[in-house]
Amino acid sequence: MKKxxxxxxxxxxxxxxxxxxxxxxxxxxxNLEHTKAITIGIWDDAEKNTMRLDLWxxxxxxxxxxxxxxxxxxxxxxxILSATGDEKMANxxxxxxTSLGKELEKRFKGN
Numbered sequence: 001m002k003k004x005x006x007x008x009x010x011x012x013x014x015x016x017x018x019x020x021x022x023x024x025x026x027x028x029x030x031n032l033e034h035t036k037a038i039t040i041g042i043w044d045d046a047e048k049n050t051m052r053l054d055l056w057x058x059x060x061x062x063x064x065x066x067x068x069x070x071x072x073x074x075x076x077x078x079x080i081l082s083a084t085g086d087e088k089m090a091n092x093x094x095x096x097x098t099s100l101g102k103e104l105e106k107r108f109k110g111n
Contacts, residue, residue, distance in 0.1 A: 008038065010055060018057045036060040037068050063108070070100050 004026045011020040022032040037056035044051050056065060077093035080086055 013058075018055050021055060021057055037065060039069075039072055063104070066100075066104055070097050070104070073097050073100075 006025045007023065009020075009022040009024075009032065010018050013019050021035050021038060023035060023038070024032050037060050038053070039055075040053040042051045042053075043049075060068075073093055074097040077090045077097065080093065081090035
């Protein structure tokens with residue numbers, strides 16, 4: 001049986017705020033990758049809810065953070081469709097992402 005690992009290395013400041021985030025995976029070629037933010041959701045079967053881990057560095061700009069979460073939601077729409085075939089739910093999430101993206105675009109343009 002094949003096994004795969006994903007590893008994160010987080011460097012914290014004196015207040016436990018992430019300064020750097022690096023990640024690596026056994027199926028990813030190359031060296032450690034740097035990122036400014038990660039979000040991980042883990043299903044807790046016993047409690048029937050999601051445990052979340054959201055980390056971002058001091059260098060993560062607010063506008064990029066908003067784009068990051070819109071992209072994450074958009075990916076969830078595709079995952080819902082792939083995992084369950086629920087087109088209605090996937091389309092609802094996609095519609096929300098489109099609306100949020102348009103709102104951000106207006107803000108970027110200053111309208």
